[in-house]
Amino acid sequence: MMDSQIAMIGLGVMGKSLALNLLDHGFNVTGYDISQQNCTRAADEAQPLSEQMDKGQFVLARDLTHLIESLVPPRVIALSVPAGPIVDSVIEDLISAGLSRDDIVIDTGNSLWTDSEAREHRFAGKLRFFSTAVSGGEVGARFGPSLMASGDKEAWNYVKPMWQAIAAKVDVNGLPVGPFESGEACAAYLGPAGAGHYVKMVHNGIEYADMQLICEAYYFMSCALNMSANEIGQIFSHWNQGVLNSYLMEISAEILQTADPVTGRPFVEVVLDKAGQKGTGLWTAVNALQQGVPAPTIAQAVFARAQSSQKSLRTVASKTFSAQLSSQGALDKKQVLSELHDALYCSKLTVYAQGFDLLNATSKKEDWGLDFANIAKIWRAGCIIRAIFLQDIADAYLTNPALDNLLLAPGFVEQLLARSPGWRASIANSALYGVAMPAMSSALSYFDGLRSDILPANLLQAQRDYFGAHSYARVDEDESLRYHLSWSCKTKQQIIV
Template identity: 40%
Template sequence: MEQAEIGLIGLGVMGSNLALNIAEKGNKIAVFNRTPEATRKFYAEAGELAGQIIPCETLEEFVAAIRPPRPIIIMIKAGDPVDQQMKLLEPYLSSGDIMIDAGNANFRDTIRRFDTLKDSPLTFIGMGVSGGEEGARHGPSIMVGGTEDSWKRVEKVLTSISAKFNGEPCVAWLGNDGAGHFVKTIHNGIEYADMQMIAEIYGILRDGLKLSAPEISKVFGRWNEGRLNSYLIEITEKVLAANDPISGKPMVDVILDAAGQKGTGKWSVIEAQNLGVAATGIEAAVAGRVLSSQKEERVAAEKIFGLPQTVAMPGTDGLSFLDDLENALLAAKIAAYAQGFAVMAAASKEYGWNLPMPTIAKIWRAGCIIRSQFLDEITSAFTKDPDVANLIVTPAFAQLVQETDGALRRVVSTAVMSGLPVPALASALSYFDTYRRGRGTANLIQAQRDFFGAHGFDRVDGVDKHHGPWGSGLNA
């Protein structure tokens, strides 16, 4: 029997779709699930792709079915289950075999697993996969971290199954050990910020301009034809246009306003803080989801405080305000992407990954959740200046920020005066205002720190005197 080119463990929704994608692109694949019934069901429903699939009911059979050195994708719940599966698999593996974690893993777990195997004959790949079920089935964006040799073993298969943008595959080797999973984490952090900003604009349209869900859907549809063109804007138009088959109301109007999260957004914030990088848009988005989950507390608070009276939206019936909303969302999205890339740049230095920023932007142009029109512009900006300090100071994005800054300022101020929460939009505005101000207010903070803790400070005149005349020496 012909051996498989690659193996996959875990036939849940993502694993099944990824396996079918691999088979459809002409690659022989061996599959295994801890419950044999799931394997049988998957194989029975594979249709014309069944000839490319080798279903296995034991790990021994599964490993024997793959051509050495064996790349094996593990697509199961992140965390301890992956460690447990690796331990079960190891006794059957041979020198050069590669275990590939394709789940939403914490990059620190990936580094640990990589280090555990570095003195063994086996190796490990941490592989970020973005695009959800549809991406897994028809072409995801794939971010690979591991040794270059292990990447070369899987490059052909992964290139064949990845999304394509103008014929270019949206897959790349990004560096050693945890590089791939770190980039996927920041991708998800940007995704959190993007979704929060879109939701805040929706809130202004709904509660400020008093538009219905179908009307708001048309607004997002128009925006998707312009500079905001992106997957998230596209699906926002669709979800706002959908009706609930039970009540007949707009679907979005019957969904509880309590957002879930699985951890990657929080990890993004933690790592940004650890690296000393401001990622305020992602922080606001994570905090927004936390507050959304406190539904009962928010309802009780509204009974105590009520809601502020909404001010009149600018323009005749607020309609001219739509242009401002469009430009404000564009400005805020730029801030979120800039922050995400700044976090990755800092991590690249910290962990010695040498992350290729233009390549990351390229492989996000198709397949992934945050794919958008201006990722092409981000690719161009980083290609021209890979070591730029911040995306917003590149010529193209500096011009965009200048064009949209006024709109963001008007939208945030109007929302604040109306009591409409816009934490992520406001964070973007504050980020711009803080980043571009050469003389800030941290001099006062340094004086306070020195006063109560003798932490010292640097002087603008360069004089070698680092403490102030506080306390007993105040009048000296």
């Protein structure tokens, strides 16, 4: 029987793609899936690779016992199954089938990070549980994803050669290279169990916001500048040649310049404006609220998807409230596009700042010791939010690992000072012309809040003390000292609490 270095349980879109990627790089793979259709499709696509001398061999397992027997010890088994109880069920079945305490089980699904922590404790002494969050979708998994690994450090040392081989690569300038070219791998060990899936969760939160920001720029061009989808796509293609270069900008440009094969109309115009979501952006927003970390643009992106689902309500409201457009005359198209370009850049940078702020807070709380420069590096290729300025983010954290907020890095300070006037003009225009730009507006509000030495929380805290005796600190005393004012008395009296 052929000896496999790794087995893949779950041969759906992602599992099959990862298996084929491993074969491409010379690793022998055993595959297993309860779906015969998935098994047949994976075997058919693997056969041409297995026939090549420099590729790995693929075998389908009859059952879990057969799968375990096909592997060289310590056995490495990757799971590409739906997140949740199914992961636990498959692991229990593997233990029953003969898995040992030295064997490694890797969860590559979209699991909640706290589930990964719980599984490490649950299966301790029975096997080595490991997790690797995968970003890049089907194409990334097939030809080079971004891999965020966490858990047992010895397990990482064992699987590291495989993960670095199949991961996306970047050159010395931080730019993506082909799947078989040499370069720095976008795969890294991030810390204890849960860390990898947490970083992927925040990645997806940033992704939600980044997508929404691009959509808002498109929407403003369409509504306020009366530009066609094709014309907007051409502008996006041009922007993608500079500081806004990213995977999401690239595909948005292509989408906008694509015609519907049925009607011939711009494809984007025949797509119903109701956005779906799988929950990871929601997880990020909820976690930010729980941690007390401001990530308003990520949360607003989730809310924007929720509002898009209220299609019938919006249709009624659109007929009830007529458009309230500015009476200031036509906009200067060239100037407005330049301002919108800067607004999109500043907003995107602010979203990354919110994401890294959340990573920083949780890293400290969980004692993970996350390396933010390393995280930025493995996001430079393979993943959905890959963008040219991730190299600048990595450089910022390499220069100052203890950076309090990404926006305070000298290079980004310079960019924000130069581009923020266009940001403000774009948000003002969105309000005057009645074009909703919730994420971009919240990003600007976050920035203005960050740069404000004094916020109106002084009045808010006084309100809390008035109706709930929640106490307050004074600007002329040590912050640790708490006071309460006797509001019900005619002569106000301050007491120490």
